[in-house]
Amino acid sequence: MSVDHYENFPVASLLLPRRLRRPIEAIYRFARAADDIADEGEASDAERLQHLAAYRGELARMASGEPAAPAFAELATVVREWRLPVQLLGDLLDAFAQDVVKKRYADYPELLDYCRRSANPVGRLLLHLFARASETNLRRSDCICTALQLTNFWQDIAIDWQKGRVYLPQADLANFAISETQIAAGRWSAEWQALLDFQVERTERLMNQGAALVHQLPGRIGWEIRLTVQSGLRILEQIRLARGDVFRHRPVLGAGDWMRAAGRAFRM
Missing domain, CATH: 1.10.600.10 (Farnesyl Diphosphate Synthase)
Known part of the structure; x- marks a missing residue:
């Protein structure tokens, strides 16, 4: 999961404390990858929604304390160590799924x-x-x-x-x-x-x-x-x-x- 896009939001810039760069990068990698599922490539709407549903399944595993899939291990560690509300990540997925079907x-x-x-x-x-x-x-x-x-x-x-x-x-x-x-x-x-x-x-x-x-x-x-x-x-x-x-x-x-x-x- 990579950060390839320009954003109005800053991504782990030099102004941020070093200790926060890792969690912020993990959050942005998740958000950008999920956004790309909704927005990039030639997948059908059904395929995009299926992939986003898989992401939601990983969030459910994080919320329950189950081991995360390897691609989500870093984010799961950040969520656990910083006690971040998983629902906020779920809200992002809701928006990305909405982009697939609502124009x-x-x-x-x-x-x-x-x-x-x-x-x-x-x-x-x-x-x-x-x-x-x-x-x-x-x-x-x-x-x-x-x-x-x-x-x-x-x-x-x-x-x-x-x-x-x-x-x-x-x-x-x-x-x-x-x-x-x-x-x-x-x-x-x-x-x-x-x-x-x-x-x-x-x-x-x-x-x-x-x-x-x-x-x-x-x-x-x-x-x-x-x-x-x-x-x-x-x-x-x-x-x-x-x-x-x-x-x-x-x-x-x-x-x-x-x-x-x-x-x-x-x-x-």
């Missing part, structure tokens, strides 16, 4: 429910590793993780379309008089800009609701989260500057953007 979201609350399982468990697991899993911290972490997931959706609208997925809520498309044929054509319009401005503003607000979390985390992890928050906000800023035209100007972070995000992180 549209009726409204914003439905999309948030998906993010609750696809993104929020990552932040919650990190808080458990740092022994900072208070209710307030968990709530703020959820805001950040959901905002990062939404940012990735708005960044990758064209890419997700090629996979047959539309994460923009159907209700929002209707409210801004946007049809899916416009997404298919990659066609910008004033209405499209208004739709993306609306999503960006809502996502920025959510990110800022969680930003106070950085003051509750010790040392380097606090700086890691600062940089993560600011990099996400910078991508949202790029979407706004491109007037929502993510078809021709998919936002990516270059060296200058990372320097700007780092400067803003120091001022949080």
Whole structure:
């Protein structure tokens, strides 16, 4: 199980304490491998769901204390040593399985429910590793993780379309008089800009609701989260500057953007 994909979430970076790199890497390997089952290759939907069910079976073995299969031995050790809630890993599998069969979201609350399982468990697991899993911290972490997931959706609208997925809520498309044929054509319009401005503003607000979390985390992890928050906000800023035209100007972070995000992180 390998980590091959760019993520808005940091993966065991140099800012993290050395003792936490091993458990974090184990969690990410699990998440990325399961996500690849749902998303990559030529397998049928039934085969993807079967493989994800096998992963769920391994989580059940971990929860009951049974020996794990060799591919899951490292994760099982991490779960046991750090007393991590196995349900959070199960929530990730639920989201990946949902991606196999569900390609549209009726409204914003439905999309948030998906993010609750696809993104929020990552932040919650990190808080458990740092022994900072208070209710307030968990709530703020959820805001950040959901905002990062939404940012990735708005960044990758064209890419997700090629996979047959539309994460923009159907209700929002209707409210801004946007049809899916416009997404298919990659066609910008004033209405499209208004739709993306609306999503960006809502996502920025959510990110800022969680930003106070950085003051509750010790040392380097606090700086890691600062940089993560600011990099996400910078991508949202790029979407706004491109007037929502993510078809021709998919936002990516270059060296200058990372320097700007780092400067803003120091001022949080």
